[in-house]
Amino acid sequence: MARIAQALLKRLGGMAIVLALVVTVVFIIVRVTPGDPAAVMLGSDATPADIAQLRTKMGLDAPLLMQYGQFVLGILQGDLGQSIFLNQPVTTALAARAEPTFFLTLFSILIAVGIALPVGILSAVKRGTVFDQIVVTLTMVAASVPSFWLGLILIQVFAVGQGWFPASGYGGPETPFLERLHHLVLPAVALGVVNSALITRFTRAAMLDVLGDDYVRTARAKGAGEGRVILKHALKNAMIPIITVIGLSVAMLVAGAVVTETVFGLPGVGNLVVSAVLRRDYPVIQGALLVVAAIYVLINFIVDMLYILVDPRVRL
Amino acid sequence: MKKSALVLMTLAALAGTSSLALAQASDGILTVATIGEPPTLDVMQTATDIVLTIDQHIFETLYTYDAEWKSVPLLAAGMPKISEDGLTYTIPLREGVTFHDGSTFDAKDVTASLKRWMAVNSKGKQVSGIVESLTEEGDHAVVFKLKSRYAPLLATLSQASVIMPSEKIADTLTEFVGTGPYALKERKPDQYTQLVRFDGYKSPEGAPSNYAGKREAIAKEIRFVPVPDANTRVEGLISGQFDYADSLPVSAFERVEKSGNAKPVIFRDAGWASMNMNMKEGLLVKKELRQAVQVALNPNDMMMAAFSDDRFFSVDASIFPEGSFWHTEAGVARYGDGNPEEAAKLLEAGGYDGTPIRLLTSRQYEFHYKIGEVAKAYLEAAGFKVDLQVVDWATLTTRRADSKAWDIFITHSNFPGDPTTINTITDTYPGWYVSDQKAKAVATYMDATTDDAKKAAWDGIQTVIYDDAPLYKVGNFNAVSGVANGVSGYEPTYWPHFWNVTPKK
Numbered sequence: 086m087a088r089i090a091q092a093l094l095k096r097l098g099g100m101a102i103v104l105a106l107v108v109t110v111v112f113i114i115v116r117v118t119p120g121d122p123a124a125v126m127l128g129s130d131a132t133p134a135d136i137a138q139l140r141t142k143m144g145l146d147a148p149l150l151m152q153y154g155q156f157v158l159g160i161l162q163g164d165l166g167q168s169i170f171l172n173q174p175v176t177t178a179l180a181a182r183a184e185p186t187f188f189l190t191l192f193s194i195l196i197a198v199g200i201a202l203p204v205g206i207l208s209a210v211k212r213g214t215v216f217d218q219i220v221v222t223l224t225m226v227a228a229s230v231p232s233f234w235l236g237l238i239l240i241q242v243f244a245v246g247q248g249w250f251p252a253s254g255y256g257g258p259e260t261p262f263l264e265r266l267h268h269l270v271l272p273a274v275a276l277g278v279v280n281s282a283l284i285t286r287f288t289r290a291a292m293l294d295v296l297g298d299d300y301v302r303t304a305r306a307k308g309a310g311e312g313r314v315i316l317k318h319a320l321k322n323a324m325i326p327i328i329t330v331i332g333l334s335v336a337m338l339v340a341g342a343v344v345t346e347t348v349f350g351l352p353g354v355g356n357l358v359v360s361a362v363l364r365r366d367y368p369v370i371q372g373a374l375l376v377v378a379a380i381y382v383l384i385n386f387i388v389d390m391l392y393i394l395v396d397p398r399v400r401l
Numbered sequence: 402m403k404k405s406a407l408v409l410m411t412l413a414a415l416a417g418t419s420s421l422a423l424a425q426a427s428d429g430i431l432t433v434a435t436i437g438e439p440p441t442l443d444v445m446q447t448a449t450d451i452v453l454t455i456d457q458h459i460f461e462t463l464y465t466y467d468a469e470w471k472s473v474p475l476l477a478a479g480m481p482k483i484s485e486d487g488l489t490y491t492i493p494l495r496e497g498v499t500f501h502d503g504s505t506f507d508a509k510d511v512t513a514s515l516k517r518w519m520a521v522n523s524k525g526k527q528v529s530g531i532v533e534s535l536t537e538e539g540d541h542a543v544v545f546k547l548k549s550r551y552a553p554l555l556a557t558l559s560q561a562s563v564i565m566p567s568e569k570i571a572d573t574l575t576e577f578v579g580t581g582p583y584a585l586k587e588r589k590p591d592q593y594t595q596l597v598r599f600d601g602y603k604s605p606e607g608a609p610s611n612y613a614g615k616r617e618a619i620a621k622e623i624r625f626v627p628v629p630d631a632n633t634r635v636e637g638l639i640s641g642q643f644d645y646a647d648s649l650p651v652s653a654f655e656r657v658e659k660s661g662n663a664k665p666v667i668f669r670d671a672g673w674a675s676m677n678m679n680m681k682e683g684l685l686v687k688k689e690l691r692q693a694v695q696v697a698l699n700p701n702d703m704m705m706a707a708f709s710d711d712r713f714f715s716v717d718a719s720i721f722p723e724g725s726f727w728h729t730e731a732g733v734a735r736y737g738d739g740n741p742e743e744a745a746k747l748l749e750a751g752g753y754d755g756t757p758i759r760l761l762t763s764r765q766y767e768f769h770y771k772i773g774e775v776a777k778a779y780l781e782a783a784g785f786k787v788d789l790q791v792v793d794w795a796t797l798t799t800r801r802a803d804s805k806a807w808d809i810f811i812t813h814s815n816f817p818g819d820p821t822t823i824n825t826i827t828d829t830y831p832g833w834y835v836s837d838q839k840a841k842a843v844a845t846y847m848d849a850t851t852d853d854a855k856k857a858a859w860d861g862i863q864t865v866i867y868d869d870a871p872l873y874k875v876g877n878f879n880a881v882s883g884v885a886n887g888v889s890g891y892e893p894t895y896w897p898h899f900w901n902v903t904p905k906k
Binding site: 118119120121124125126127128131132133134135136170171172178181182237240241244245248251252253254255257258347348349350352356357359360363364365 | 432434437438440441446447448449523526573586587589590591592593595624626627628629630632633636637639640641642660765792793794795796798799800802827829830
């Protein structure tokens with residue numbers, strides 16, 4: 086037990102180092118990237134004097150080390166700073182945009198896993214058949230399709246053509262929760278289908294690895310039904326690589342949401358990051374990327390914990 | 402069987418909620434898809450197009466632009482009484498106008514608002530330099546006393562110089578209260594800005610003309626929704642989600658036209674594209690080389706590459722387009738089919754040593770990039786070496802502020818109400834166009850108090866601009882937007898407005 090606690094602490098320490106690196110790298114990148122939030126904010130009519138005045142007001146003319154120190158100090162106090170453009174704390178801006186991104190990621194991963202697990206398992210079981218070949222071909226195509234392109238096609242077919250779903254946005258004022266979720270169907274399908282390709286291929290490969298193993302043959306020899314052999318004996322042992330790829334997919338979905346949210350006009354964290362980069366809203370870029378990195382690290386941590394649940398032989 | 406039935410039921414339920422949303426949208430609400438989120442609603446601080454578009458429904462100025470882009474009264478009760486020496490402007494104010502918070506509009510609000518405008522706005526700061534005093538004359542008039550004559554005064558009082566209640570004025574605005582036909586109800590950044598009809602609105606009189614004349618808030622609500630992706634704006638318009646979609650790509654014109662659900666709208670001469678040259682440092686300090694650039698280029702090919710079809714642009718050497726009060730051929734030179742031989746002679750006369758021209762452009766505005774590509778080909782044909790630097794817009798605006806970093810940058814502007822507010826004419830605008838003959842021509846303009854005198858002075862300024870060659874005017878472009886079928890009364894303007902517009906039934 087003490088060993089597990091020690092291993093957990095070690096892992097948490099590693100996470101803290103990763104996040105500290107992210108904080109520093111992001112701070113440096115946004116500062117060395119050309120572009121000035123004051124110039125963007127004031128528009129093309131602004132004179133150099135106006136820009137300089139606004140830079141002073143925003144604290145952008147302070148020495149970089151001082152800005153970095155303030156940023157780190159703020160993080161330690163749970164304060165990610167103040168958005169230059171939104172005139173509100175970065176944490177408030179992120180919280181306001183968390184809902185669409187959270188549900189988009191959740192629906193996407195449900196769609197991806199919902200497609201990938203059964204199809205991947207079936208494809209492995211029916212290896213070499215027409216079904217298997219179709220799955221292999223389709224997953225290759227799906228993995229090559231950019232989610233924004235698929236998004237535009239879905240908009241044309243299901244929003245414009247059929248009128249079943251809205252083309253963009255997350256609803257207006259007083260839009261009920263279910264209606265807001267309705268706006269997420271097309272973007273979730275666009276993200277989920279593309280991500281299902283990778284998970285399907287991993288599931289198929291992992292299942293093929295274990296289906297030929299001795300214990301599967303033994304289970305069959307003992308008279309276990311085919312369903313029990315596949316789901317209890319084979320799938321359980323194939324789960325480690327599948328969990329890994331699902332974990333990676335969740336992390337990739339958070340990143341993929343940046344493009345998809347822009348295409349579908351969703352007011353999520355991804356959209357916020359894109360707007361912040363275009364406007365050079367430094368605090369928002371830093372805060373949002375830190376949160377995304379933290380989620381990424383957390384997902385990896387959860388995946389590691391799941392390994393233990395699935396296979397007690399795994400050590401941290 | 403059960404599973405497929407469940408899937409169908411789920412899809413039907415989701416589709417049902419969509420129909421409900423569309424039905425709500427037609428109940429007196431106009432949903433407007435804009436190109437992005439406004440950085441702020443404080444138009445004095447940030448007078449960009451998206452802020453001006455939304456804010457003009459909330460706030461009003463003393464004057465506004467009519468169809469000829471002349472300044473006519475809005476919150477002012479009439480044109481100003483100007484003293485004989487041209488230094489005192491007495492502006493009468495309309496009575497009975499109220500703000501959205503119920504307070505009454507009077508001279509105190511005007512002086513307080515305009516003092517803030519002169520402190521924070523770029524154009525306002527220019528005005529503050531020539532204003533000796535701004536005072537109230539009773540409750541219904543204000544008086545500007547100027548240090549010197551200033552012809553663009555009314556034009557500058559027609560844009561970002563909005564009037565708000567004196568009690569609401571602060572360094573950082575927290576409440577956005579105006580006298581406009583719509584009041585701000587809620588703003589959720591990146592989601593929507595919701596305006597509701599102001600029932601106490603008092604409209605100016607007269608037939609609608611551009612931004613002037615009668616304003617009627619017909620729709621009970623306007624929702625500005627930021628949709629940065631142009632294709633999504635197109636699809637949202639066609640699917641019926643939006644009643645109006647701003648700035649559509651010209652390639653979508655046919656698709657919208659043939660959709661049967663919406664119609665494309667062309668707003669002619671929405672703006673002009675230009676190549677601004679660096680007169681402070683680098684190669685193009687030499688006038689011969691700037692003129693060589695002008696001679697080398699072919700505006701028609703650049704605009705065709707940028708806008709694909711001549712329905713969407715026009716090539717015109719006059720800085721202001723045909724139909725504008727300021728249109729003139731005065732001084733036009735070196736604007737033609739691209740003449741490499743003539744350009745080569747000017748290169749030689751200017752002692753060109755083969756140093757590459759650093760041409761800055763951005764893909765954020767795709768037409769800037771395409772203009773840059775064609776310009777590069779023409780300049781190289783004339784003997785220039787060209788270093789085409791493609792960066793994002795934020796980088797470009799930073800880099801162009803450094804006179805050591807570039808020779809030409811590509812940009813675009815709208816046609817302002819007053820010609821001397823064109824950025825390039827300002828000494829401090831990147832390019833740093835400083836010349837004695839320009840200063841003299843601008844001074845003549847500033848002294849003018851009648852339209853005829855101003856027009857003659859502007860002829861002089863355009864002549865000087867062509868001689869000094871601080872920029873190359875590429876051409877005028879039209880803007881394409883889309884309006885859903887069933888929406889009526891929409892008249893295209895540079896900053897689209899939605900008073901006098903009737904939503905779908």
